[in-house]
Amino acid sequence: xxxxxxxxxxxxxxxxxxxxxxxxxxxxxxxxxxxxxxxxxxxxxxxxxxxxxxxxxxxxxxxxxxxxxxxxxxxxxxxxxxxxxxxxxxxxxxxxxxxxxxxxxxxxxxxxxxxxxxxxxxxxxxxxxxxxxxxxxxxxxxxxxxxxxxxxxxxxxxxxxxxxxxxxxxxxxxxxxxxxxxxxxxxxxxxxxxxxxxxxxxxxxxxxxxxxxxxxxxxxxxxxxxxxxxxxxxxxxxxxxxxxxxxxxxxxxxxxxxxxxxxxxxxxxxxxxxxxxxxxxxxxxxxxxxxxxxxxxxxxxxxxxxxxxxxxxxxxxxxxxxxxxxxxxxxxxxxxxxxxxxxxxxxxxxxxxxxxxxxxxxxxxxxxxxxxxxxxxxxxxxxxxxxxxxxxxxxxxxxxxxxxxxxxxxxxxxxxxxxxxxxxxxxxxxxxxxxxxxxxxxxxxxxxxxxxxxxxxxxxxxxxxxxxxxxxxxxxxxxxxxxxxxxxxxxxxxxxxxxxxxxxxxxxxxxxxxxxxxxxxxxxxxxxxxxxxxxxxxxxxxxxxxxxxxxxxxxxxxxxxxxxxxxxxxxxxxxxxxxxxxxxxxxxxxxxxxxxxxxxxxxxxxxxxxxxxxxxxxxxxxxxxxxxxxxxxxxxxxxxxxxxxxxxxxxxxxxxxxxxxxxxxxxxxxxxxxxxxxxxxxxxxxxxxx
Amino acid sequence: xxxxxxxxxxxxxxxxxxxxxxxxxxxxxxxxxxxxxxxxxxxxxxxxxxxxxxxxxxxxxxxxxxxxxxxxxxxxxxxxxxxxxxxxxxxxxxxxxxxxxxxxxxxxxxxxxxxxxxxxxxxxxxxxxxxxxxxxxxxxxxxxxxxxxxxxxxxxxxxxxxxxxxxxxxxxxxxxxxxxxxxxxxxxxxxxxxxxxxxxxxxxxxxxxxxxxxxxxxxxxxxxxxxxxxxxxxxxxxxxxxxxxxxxxxxxxxxxxxxxxxxxxxxxxxxxxxxxxxxxxxxxxxxxxxxx
Ligand SMILES: Cc1cc2nc3c(=O)[nH]c(=O)nc-3n(C[C@H](O)[C@H](O)[C@H](O)COP(=O)(O)OP(=O)(O)OC[C@H]3O[C@@H](n4cnc5c(N)ncnc54)[C@H](O)[C@@H]3O)c2cc1C
Numbered sequence: 001x002x003x004x005x006x007x008x009x010x011x012x013x014x015x016x017x018x019x020x021x022x023x024x025x026x027x028x029x030x031x032x033x034x035x036x037x038x039x040x041x042x043x044x045x046x047x048x049x050x051x052x053x054x055x056x057x058x059x060x061x062x063x064x065x066x067x068x069x070x071x072x073x074x075x076x077x078x079x080x081x082x083x084x085x086x087x088x089x090x091x092x093x094x095x096x097x098x099x100x101x102x103x104x105x106x107x108x109x110x111x112x113x114x115x116x117x118x119x120x121x122x123x124x125x126x127x128x129x130x131x132x133x134x135x136x137x138x139x140x141x142x143x144x145x146x147x148x149x150x151x152x153x154x155x156x157x158x159x160x161x162x163x164x165x166x167x168x169x170x171x172x173x174x175x176x177x178x179x180x181x182x183x184x185x186x187x188x189x190x191x192x193x194x195x196x197x198x199x200x201x202x203x204x205x206x207x208x209x210x211x212x213x214x215x216x217x218x219x220x221x222x223x224x225x226x227x228x229x230x231x232x233x234x235x236x237x238x239x240x241x242x243x244x245x246x247x248x249x250x251x252x253x254x255x256x257x258x259x260x261x262x263x264x265x266x267x268x269x270x271x272x273x274x275x276x277x278x279x280x281x282x283x284x285x286x287x288x289x290x291x292x293x294x295x296x297x298x299x300x301x302x303x304x305x306x307x308x309x310x311x312x313x314x315x316x317x318x319x320x321x322x323x324x325x326x327x328x329x330x331x332x333x334x335x336x337x338x339x340x341x342x343x344x345x346x347x348x349x350x351x352x353x354x355x356x357x358x359x360x361x362x363x364x365x366x367x368x369x370x371x372x373x374x375x376x377x378x379x380x381x382x383x384x385x386x387x388x389x390x391x392x393x394x395x396x397x398x399x400x401x402x403x404x405x406x407x408x409x410x411x412x413x414x415x416x417x418x419x420x421x422x423x424x425x426x427x428x429x430x431x432x433x434x435x436x437x438x439x440x441x442x443x444x445x446x447x448x449x450x451x452x453x454x455x456x457x458x459x460x461x462x463x464x465x466x467x468x469x470x471x472x473x474x475x476x477x478x479x480x481x482x483x484x485x486x487x488x489x490x491x492x493x494x495x496x497x498x499x500x501x502x503x504x505x506x507x508x509x510x511x512x513x514x515x516x517x518x519x520x521x522x523x524x525x526x527x528x529x530x531x532x533x534x535x536x537x538x539x540x541x542x543x544x545x546x547x548x549x550x551x552x553x554x555x556x557x558x559x560x561x562x563x564x565x566x567x568x569x570x571x572x573x574x575x576x577x578x579x580x581x582x583x584x585x586x587x588x589x590x591x592x593x594x595x596x597x598x599x600x601x602x603x604x605x606x607x608x609x610x611x612x613x614x615x616x617x618x619x620x621x622x623x624x625x626x627x628x629x630x631x632x633x634x635x636x637x638x639x640x641x642x643x644x645x646x647x648x649x650x651x652x653x654x655x656x657x658x659x660x661x662x663x664x665x666x667x668x669x670x671x672x673x674x675x676x677x678x679x680x681x682x683x684x685x686x687x688x689x690x
Numbered sequence: 691x692x693x694x695x696x697x698x699x700x701x702x703x704x705x706x707x708x709x710x711x712x713x714x715x716x717x718x719x720x721x722x723x724x725x726x727x728x729x730x731x732x733x734x735x736x737x738x739x740x741x742x743x744x745x746x747x748x749x750x751x752x753x754x755x756x757x758x759x760x761x762x763x764x765x766x767x768x769x770x771x772x773x774x775x776x777x778x779x780x781x782x783x784x785x786x787x788x789x790x791x792x793x794x795x796x797x798x799x800x801x802x803x804x805x806x807x808x809x810x811x812x813x814x815x816x817x818x819x820x821x822x823x824x825x826x827x828x829x830x831x832x833x834x835x836x837x838x839x840x841x842x843x844x845x846x847x848x849x850x851x852x853x854x855x856x857x858x859x860x861x862x863x864x865x866x867x868x869x870x871x872x873x874x875x876x877x878x879x880x881x882x883x884x885x886x887x888x889x890x891x892x893x894x895x896x897x898x899x900x901x902x903x904x905x906x907x908x909x910x911x912x913x914x915x916x917x918x919x920x921x922x923x924x925x926x927x928x929x930x931x932x933x934x935x936x937x938x939x940x941x942x943x944x945x946x947x948x949x950x951x952x953x954x955x956x957x958x959x960x961x962x963x964x965x966x967x968x969x970x971x972x973x974x975x976x977x978x979x980x981x982x
Contacts, residue, residue: 044694044696047692047694047736201691201692203735366970545966546963546966546967546970547878547963547966548959548962548963549878587880587881591953598953599953603884603886604953604954606880606881606885607881608881609881609882609883609884611881611882611883612881612882612883665880666878666888666959667955667956667959670958670959670962670963671958671959674958674962
């Protein structure tokens with residue numbers, strides 16, 4: 001039995017701010033907060049042990065919504081319930097209102113979303129008085145867990161070993177939470193002196209682990225007579241849950257993406273992450289960008305209406321162009337042509353003809369159809385100075401038999417990381433793909449190449465793998481063992497020779513920030529990302545007026561992501577991301593009751609199945625990019641950003657209702673079409689019908 | 691899994707009489723398990739109160755579909771897959787075949803049984819509205835003998851049935867007199883597969899001399915039990931399908947049902963969709979007649 005008193009080190013899950021305890025000592029701040037750990041040699045006995053525990057709580061007033069939190073009548077975190085706030089200011093916003101032909105306002109909301117990886121969170125920890133703590137687990141970021149365990153266990157670097165095992169999906173949901181569950185297993189193992197395994201069941205995983213941050217975005221935009229953005233104010237607020245965890249970073253990405261792929265002569269963005277008494281919200285594919293981009297892309301359609309131009313035209317007139325600056329005053333140096341991307345997406349989706357046909361057909365019948373578009377961007381890699389702080393290190397080693405191994409802490413969890421990194425190394429060494437292997441991410445074997453997040457692996461880690469691999473080649477060439485045009489056999493032979501004389505053959509590469517990258521963390525100004533991926537998505541939707549259900553009938557996803565390193569994997573990433581975003585838009589609703597998710601089962605938390613998805617047609621355009629390996633930019637998160645606004649824009653096109661909130665469920669469509677207001681809002685009671 | 695298997699007993703006699711004697715010996719102790727698709731969900735959530743289970747999956751008498759001149763008799767342990775694959779069932783009782791086709795996924799249809807759906811008695815069960823409109827009769831069997839109960843009298847209240855603790859459902863018989871009817875079934879769930887119904891409709895209708903001769907309507911998930919809409923049916927009898935009728939039918943449906951707000955949907959939504967489905971059925975009935 002372990003309580004906070006048994007913690008040898010610091011009682012916290014060390015991440016950014018060390019505010020989250022590993023075990024609550026005096027106060028619990030959300031309904032799923034761990035207090036006491038029980039382990040038993042027979043796991044079936046544990047249910048009985050749990051039943052025998054009773055905890056008496058002294059209730060304190062809770063805060064369950066962003067609005068309550070902002071009101072600050074109850075303070076649950078810090079002095080003002082705010083984990084973090086940012087202010088972005090470009091130009092003189094105050095000056096634009098007087099010249100505006102239109103001032104367009106809108107408020108938009110997005111809900112929490114569960115990652116629903118196939119494999120639930122799970123770890124095994126073993127303690128040995130000599131070697132310290134070893135943890136094997138389903139996780140994304142071995143060195144995050146490593147850092148957290150050092151603090152928690154009070155052990156030095158070399159007495160903590162973290163090994164990432166084959167991981168059944170993650171989507172961000174195994175970025176920070178594994179540190180918690182690994183901490184629990186480690187504490188139990190230290191006390192019991194036995195290996196301890198913890199694997200959550202689906203209901204535990206859904207109720208207790210992190211979800212996408214719910215958000216609210218307010219726009220107030222000054223627009224010229226012909227629909228050009230003159231400037232505006234954006235207020236972006238996210239619900240962080242009970243502890244800070246990664247909210248500041250999620251907020252940062254959401255803030256930087258809030259202006260979309262448009263040129264803002266002036267803008268003021270105020271962003272804030274607030275505390276509520278729910279389990280902490282956390283990393284999920286897109287990381288704040290799907291939230292603020294949903295608002296931006298819905299708002300663009302609203303601007304178009306007010307200005308009396310089409311959704312296509314309003315985007316054309318405001319797209320960022322090379323040489324212009326983003327909201328953080330990052331100059332676009334890439335030769336991006338968003339107008340061209342848009343044109344091609346419209347062509348691929350047969351947008352104009354379909355839109356005209358639907359307008360005609362919608363006059364009768366119970367199925368109303370519409371077309372919606374979304375244009376967006378996604379910054380690859382860590383925000384601003386993040387990559388510099390990470391200071392990633394990557395290794396490549398060759399054995400005496402010429403076998404090459406890539407040494408990175410980047411984890412494979414279904415996205416194809418291992419394939420792509422080996423591909424890059426093989427290419428750099430002019431070897432067949434089969435000649436390169438990847439080491440299991442084990443903190444005693446691989447260097448810290450940073451976390452497997454932020455669409456950074458192919459672009460940032462991939463570049464380092466490329467230079468580390470080139471290092472091997474150069475070493476062999478410099479020692480005269482290898483000539484210019486070598487065969488794989490010659491490579492193998494030279495590795496053998498080298499190792500016989502020099503011992504090991506290893507090469508490391510460390511991240512170096514490009515000299516021209518400037519970022520000001522205080523003013524939130526400068527080069528936010530080393531590269532952006534760009535996209536235009538088009539959704540064809542229908543609204544069934546018999547059931548009020550929205551379905552997506554066709555989906556075109558066109559993007560510019562630099563060099564596509566592996567076409568099959570890249571297409572898979574986009575398809576999967578679009579599917580997940582369709583869930584975010586139309587199906588997946590977390591039902592909260594007193595800060596707890598009450599639909600924590602796959603039967604009640606509705607993730608779309610293949611029977612609900614349209615053909616997802618994926619297309620790539622290529623411009624090339626100076627930063628990534630072979631010019632690759634990140635793609636993992638991009639497809640999460642665009643579908644929701646494209647779909648809801650399509651719904652408005654079909655039935656003329658301006659929805660501002662997702663998930664958009666049939667019940668919401670129904671209520672919007674009713675003359676009288678509902679008696680009460682949404683599904684609320686816990687009573688089931690089965 | 692939240693249950694401890696060591697605390698459960700499962701026996702599998704494979705013989706109807708042995709099962710019935712077991713149920714009679716300790717009636718409230720033993721629980722029959724057929725496909726297990728409802729029970730195993732409770733079991734793994736640690737919510738199955740019974741500790742003694744008797745398998746009825748492997749009892750041949752419960753797994754037959756027999757076709758007689760006037761009725762089709764479906765063994766209670768017939769699976770959805772068996773129902774979908776049976777020619778006579780599909781042809782003459784398309785509402786049942788349709789319900790079977792959208793119950794869970796393929797794996798669930800290979801295990802889930804019609805008897806289990808009936809005994810589990812969920813108001814959201816998909817095959818039950820079809821049984822109502824087809825005038826199904828269930829045969830209950832125990833060591834005390836057989837009895838036949840009309841399905842409409844079997845399901846008595848929220849999760850309450852006429853089944854005694856020592857009884858099994860032996861079979862379900864359907865009278866073969868609906869093949870001339872126009873039928874319409876629709877399930878409205880939160881997604882197109884693997885969804886529990888928010889509303890589901892099974893409807894039969896027949897037109898004579900330009901007017902509705904008989905309409906039979908049943909809905910799931912809009913009341914504590916699957917509901918036959920007797921009053922609405924009466925209000926339709928003898929009427930022509932005209933725009934004026936649609937408005938009154940809508941009101942009648944909404945009057946007859948008792949939907950609730952729950953984790954899956956709202957009462958308002960269910961009421962509106964229930965009415966829409968009935969209207970959709972009437973429109974289909976009108977066009978089928980025109981075609982005929
Ligand atoms: C993934 C999944 C999806 C599902 N989707 C749907 C759906 O879409 N629609 C739907 O309606 N249902 C659905 N269900 C529920 C379930 O599949 C059905 O209710 C099924 O018909 C139950 O049959 P069974 O044989 O598996 O029942 P079991 O679990 O074996 O038994 C259920 C109950 O019936 C009793 N019982 C079973 N047979 C008899 C008998 N012959 N006599 C007396 N009592 C008996 C048992 O004692 C128990 O109380 C789903 C279930 C799962 C797991």
